[in-house]
Amino acid sequence: SQTIHQWPATLVQPVGSPLSLECTVEGTSNPNLYWYRQAAGRGLQLLFYSVGIGQISSEVPQNLSASRPQDRQFILSSKKLLLSDSGFYLCACSPGQPEAFFGQGTRLTVV
């Protein structure tokens, strides 16, 4: 079965600082990978998805970027954080079947 490791669990960063959230997957090969965000009072929003190494699709224009340097590694980054980047970030993995598995999430607070 798939295991998704996501870290850190919580993060407090000043406005203008960089961001790097990492997600790694075990137990499957060539999965689809996703980054989601839940902003305060809102539902889950799809930010990026990837169907393979180096292949990134963005769903919404934003201050963030994503990279997939290895098959089971997905990284969410920002060069300069904004207050509006605060939220709960979830990494998800789909092993090619119609289902998705999630990491534990990262609570990001930009101050």
Add this chain to the structure above:
Amino acid sequence: ILNVEQSPQSLHVQEGDSTNFTCSFPSSNFYALHWYRWETAKSPEALFVMTLNGDEKKKGRISATLNTKEGYSYLYIKGSQPEDSATYLCAHGSHTGNQFYFGTGTSLTVIP
């Protein structure tokens, strides 16, 4: 981006009451419909995956139905318990299977 809508946004019920929520999605290019149970600061927990029109799934006191022709799914909880309190998310998978689009969720609070 696929538009997935859930209603109601929040719900308070008494322990023992039965309840249901709605998930609406575009009926064209349907791939799969997912229901998740999500507690704050935890990973969403998969409840059901449904792919066929008319599908009905059941897990204990929770069940779900799917109508792909009209683009909706219902989630039912029979005899709600305080431990059922959570946000219930539905997600629609694109026809390529690569993207999952979530509704904003229904927040359920079961009052003892």
